Amino acid sequence: MKNAETVTFGGSALERRAELRGDALALADLAARPGAGMIPLWRGKPLVAGGEDALSIARLPHGHPVFDEARDPPIFLGVEDGEGVWARDISAWEPEDVDLASLGLFLDPTEQRHPDLGGDERFAELRAIMTRITPRDAELAATAKAVLGWHDSHRFCARCGHASEVAMAGWQRDCPACGTHHFPRTDPVVIMLVTSGDEVLLGRSPGWPEGMFSLLAGFIEPGEPIEAAVRREVFEESGVRVGAVSYLASQPWPFPASLMFGCHGHAETREITVDPTEIEQALWVSKDRLARIFNNEDPEIRPARKGAIAHFILWNWLEDQLD
Structure with missing residues (x-):
């Protein structure tokens, strides 16, 4: 796929500068520069600023009072435009009137405002904002969320x-x-565009929003090639046999820390036998119907969430833009 790296979290050529991670003096010099920035995260939510049409990941000075309650040292993310960027977890902060039930939802709609911050700065769920920030901000936020989540667990x-x-x-x-x-x-995951002629295999997992369908996906097991994982997961979940498999695109997916390998699998059988412990439902969908689904004209099916690699791959299949 020629535009594979344009997928959300697909990368922005950030200078990660891994050689500096063990150089305390060089990092101290970077941190002392006026342009050094620190991205705070609260329970995995990055700090954002701006309105709907101009949303950005906020960078604060290292000594900002927001970081007074930080439990762990910051994470060095890299260098952009010559200035260092870090991330730091401030989950020890306890907001007033927080809706604890919403924090565990598939998509947390709530936002939190810190008393030491003003204006329009607030903490927002990355899933909710991932398509409205720049590729650079998306890479920084995804990296910060994944690495800080790893430290926490x-x-x-x-x-x-x-x-x-x-x-x-x-x-x-x-x-x-x-x-x-x-x-x-990083946990490797295969996610599959399984086609049979002009139809694609879609499925849904229990607990997803009503009507939402996506591509089948599953974790790659130790000692297993990507192609074998595609065939095994599709058969386990749907009973469909897959033959030829090709690679399409990849996407870091920081929920919590996966790397999605998007693949194209050609179905050799069509009969569906769902494993209810894996998925709730699977069905073949024609290109014409998928177009209606993307236009929100289908009464039964909602498309995969925009920003996810499933949405990206299905859209490119519709547009005949697969390599």
């Missing part, structure tokens, strides 16, 4: 159980007891 050494410590500007955790080094994890 991997505070203890997997080898000996001792509390581990942040190292390498946030890109490593070291165990002081046994010396083991731990690194941020």
